[in-house]
Amino acid sequence: MxxxxxxxxxxxxxxxxxxxxxxxxxxxxxxxxxxxxxxxxxxxxxxxxxxxxxxxxxxxxxxxxxxxxxxxxxxxxxxxxxxxxxxxxxxxxxxxxxxxxxxxxxxxxxxxxxxxxxxxxxxxxxxxxxxxxxxxxxxxxxxxxxxxxxxxxxxxxxxxxxxxxxxxxxxxxxxxxxxxTYTLPDYQTQSGCVDVLMHTMERYFNQSTNMEMTDGISETLLRTVMKNSLILKKDPQNYDARAEVMWASSLSHNGLTGCGTDGGDWASHQLEHELGGMFDVAHGAGLAAIWGTWARYVCKDRLDRFAKFAENVLLIPHSEDLEQMALLGIQAMEDYFRSIGMPTSLHKLGIAPSEEQILELADKCSFGNTRTIGKVRELNREHIADIYRLARGI
Amino acid sequence: MxxxxxxxxxxxxxxxxxxxxxxxxxxxxxxxxxxxxxxxxxxxxxxxxxxxxxxxxxxxxxxxxxxxxxxxxxxxxxxxxxxxxxxxxxxxxxxxxxxxxxxxxxxxxxxxxxxxxxxxxxxxxxxxxxxxxxxxxxxxxxxxxxxxxxxxxxxxxxxxxxxxxxxxxxxxxxxxxxxxTYTLPDYQTQSGCVDVLMHTMERYFNQSTNMEMTDGISETLLRTVMKNSLILKKDPQNYDARAEVMWASSLSHNGLTGCGTDGGDWASHQLEHELGGMFDVAHGAGLAAIWGTWARYVCKDRLDRFAKFAENVLLIPHSEDLEQMALLGIQAMEDYFRSIGMPTSLHKLGIAPSEEQILELADKCSFGNTRTIGKVRELNREHIADIYRLARGI
CATH class of the missing domain: 3.40.50.1970 (Rossmann fold)
Known part of the structure; x- marks a missing residue:
């Protein structure tokens, strides 16, 4: 800690x-x-x-x-x-x-x-x-x-x-x-929910030892937002569901879910920022589109965390095979994204960056190859380009 | 909410x-x-x-x-x-x-x-x-x-x-x-843990609708403190366990665990305050000594909350019989208090108030019969005296 x-x-x-x-x-x-x-x-x-x-x-x-x-x-x-x-x-x-x-x-x-x-x-x-x-x-x-x-x-x-x-x-x-927030279009509501989730997930996936209080708060926040975003899909004027998501949005990014850790791995946000800058996509939707690819790319470097996430947030049964748990958790998270109408690839986000654009995105994201991003796994310009390519999807 | x-x-x-x-x-x-x-x-x-x-x-x-x-x-x-x-x-x-x-x-x-x-x-x-x-x-x-x-x-x-x-x-x-906090005597450490727990439990047991975020944070805080107080019983210089309890102590009473509720039922604290004033007992130990009696006295007025507490904090299996769940939860909480060396009756706290003293405690606690305490069940001077009597124990 x-x-x-x-x-x-x-x-x-x-x-x-x-x-x-x-x-x-x-x-x-x-x-x-x-x-x-x-x-x-x-x-x-x-x-x-x-x-x-x-x-x-x-x-x-x-x-x-x-x-x-x-x-x-x-x-x-x-x-x-x-x-x-x-x-x-x-x-x-x-x-x-x-x-x-x-x-x-x-x-x-x-x-x-x-x-x-x-x-x-x-x-x-x-x-x-x-x-x-x-x-x-x-x-x-x-x-x-x-x-x-x-x-x-x-x-x-x-x-x-x-x-x-x-x-x-x-x-x-x-x-x-x-x-x-009652009158928001569903796409905006759900994109917002993804952003709320990701502010905690980016802190949760880190390369440090952790704090049980912080993990417990993070996991309850993630489960609460997921549950209530599904309620809002069908019942957008449900006060309690709107309130849970709104309070979670503030708690997710005020620092509470990072106490005692190294601050987390913000690679997904940094990858999305370049997409948002170039293509003007909704931030949360962009995060959903990139997260699964990032997670599969890096999860072997922190299988224990991804397995804990799978078990405590996605309710994947515990097993000795941490890699299998991790992959099942990532898949369940992507299934959830799809269930709220969020994209899980760049294609589904509605963008199709060319190879040239991917190299430009990777160059910008690495500040012209002068920085790496991420902590679970440190990603250089070439890794970043890999992830953009793999995230293209169909 | x-x-x-x-x-x-x-x-x-x-x-x-x-x-x-x-x-x-x-x-x-x-x-x-x-x-x-x-x-x-x-x-x-x-x-x-x-x-x-x-x-x-x-x-x-x-x-x-x-x-x-x-x-x-x-x-x-x-x-x-x-x-x-x-x-x-x-x-x-x-x-x-x-x-x-x-x-x-x-x-x-x-x-x-x-x-x-x-x-x-x-x-x-x-x-x-x-x-x-x-x-x-x-x-x-x-x-x-x-x-x-x-x-x-x-x-x-x-x-x-x-x-x-x-x-x-x-x-x-x-x-x-x-x-x-490494050098604290165990009794002080454990008495402190009870106080931390009670600041969240007093808010948790209320007479309002609740917020899932608040409940989830409260339940994770309670489980974390209970687990780590047991670690400290054997290993008082365990840094992580000391840290979990210390961070929980601040979060338990800064307002976070009461968001969206009516503020909770502070009867146990108010009952203990009079004990502390008259007998100078350790605050947390006094709370442990009175809580179980209070909980059994009032739980029928909020069986749903006591059953949820039993299931999510004490891991009592879910059942249709809420009253049985509630009582099993109260019993499990008292078992936990005993396992960390905390008293679950006034006798075990080391005090034996006479009937005259009980009437005096009840009179003070009700501000001379001018206020009631509690929200799960509103308690007047006579109820208060009942609880002190029932809490005497052996």
Missing amino acids: LNFEYHTPTKVVFGKDTESKAGSLIKEQGCRKVLVHYGSGSVIRSGLLDRVYASLDAEGIPYASLGGVVPNPRLTKVREGIALCQREGVDFILAVGGGSVIDSSKAIGYGVANEGDVWDFYARKRTASACLPIGAILTIAAAGSEMSNSSVITNEDGLKKRGYKSEYCRCRFAILNPEL | LNFEYHTPTKVVFGKDTESKAGSLIKEQGCRKVLVHYGSGSVIRSGLLDRVYASLDAEGIPYASLGGVVPNPRLTKVREGIALCQREGVDFILAVGGGSVIDSSKAIGYGVANEGDVWDFYARKRTASACLPIGAILTIAAAGSEMSNSSVITNEDGLKKRGYKSEYCRCRFAILNPEL
Whole structure:
């Protein structure tokens, strides 16, 4: 078991009608002016944005607004947000949306609170020393950005999707009302569930000794999300199922499921980031499409973990043959992905990268052959290209 | 599932040698002068206090010291601490010890940061509006005070043991080094494990609908603590077992195991508080001595929960007869208590309250017959006296 730090200062306000508390929660932060940041028109059409404005008005909090954030959020929009905040004297950002909007808000927050070009942080040229305070009203359970220390932005110049982590960007509060996710299309709901699962699975598959508390929490989280995603497939307005998945999304990525470990193996996320940057696929769907291939490629280096995962999450019967257990577990996970309508190959994801594109993806993912990814098995540019090729499928 | 708030701002620094970070962690808080607050001489003899002082000296942080906190910490000592802090201009308290020291530090923090008599908060006459910032270096896994919003103080005037909760007292940081608990006597270790278990069990047995995520986390926490307390019985210097129990102690009482519920049924704690006030017993041992009697007294009002507890925590086989499952679960829990050397009756706890004392305990516990306790079943003064009588045992 390794030493660890765990710090989740985000105040969670969970349940029905909690968006009405936005104004009072921001008031507690003592800010001058808020940027209300959102994505598509759905938050306008649903009336959510009007309720948020009413809550701010009730507390006498002035605000500016910026919509139009897209999935795989773009650097151009971040720069637009930074300029707007500087012009308007904004000192608090309220993100109303999912991971893309919250991540974009974090990037804007870095851009306003630090000198120089915000992309430097994502390009690993510099580290940030501050971030504007951020609050979130979540509209999809997926990225876990509402409690995490990370954000991911896509730079249109070269279609590079890059993440940056620091403690400065943790949300001051997160308003989690499961009802706000009732109207999501099923594909978005299920893609979100995969993302939630993967934030715990990436931590679970590591190359260190582990902590029983962490493993137990991780396994219960995975089983709970799988069970409830199947309920939502048939009954998308099931409050309890929406709530289980939403709470899991926050716990999956706030650090709890990595305590005492080496932080895990984030190869699937890194492989998917390049797909998302080049093809603009839904993040969770991209993860489902790549995971099984990655898992079969690396599982021999950590058969004990894959067998434990198979037994405790997929309920594969215990056997002495760890490799067989591992492979049955991977297969069961892929069966589950298919049962919720998620792809298990690039073909089923709807993309067919050429050999040239695969080499480009592998080159980008390895930062031009200057880094390896993964911990269960360390993967270089050639391994990465192998996995993309094997994941193509039919 | 009920709406909830979850806010755990305490920064956890977990693992070997982490006490050496005390100085830098306090430095981050920007305070002028620290009170180093501790209990018995064991932290002196072990050299821990010297290491803490060295860490403060290295950062140039001035400090005053106050030792002598006892289990079931006393109001007189709290008043002494308040006066010392006021005299010395202390603006940060570093608690070096277990729940008694941290709770005592919280009470001192309230006393310094608010006007008037600090006992008013515990007597429910007023609410606090502030608390001095507190950090903790934990030396026993038990009370969970290092991440909780609660503290419990005993007023020698009438031997009343009372708790007070507010968000102001949450520790800024908690240093959790499992090695610091190696030298605890077994009785203290096991009594601590019971306290950790009970903080989750009190939340688990409630009168509301529940959340699968919360139940799953609770059940894995209970199984993990039970398993590792048995390991510690034979191998007290097992690092991993100490670490599992220590991390569980913080998660058990920081709010995580109550999310989405009505907050739980704290009758066992309230019954034990009066025992602790009158007889000065170890808190966890007192809880073990009373729990089984309480559980049998109330379980018919929530057989589904007791049966689920029996099946998922004690591994009692599923059956249609929920009452039988519930009773088998309670019996198995008592068997476990006995296996770690904990008492399952007041007699085994070493106390034999007279009928007169039982009436006095029941009167105090019901605040002079002005409140009921419990949620699974609401208990009045007469029920409370019944339970104390039934718990006497042989």
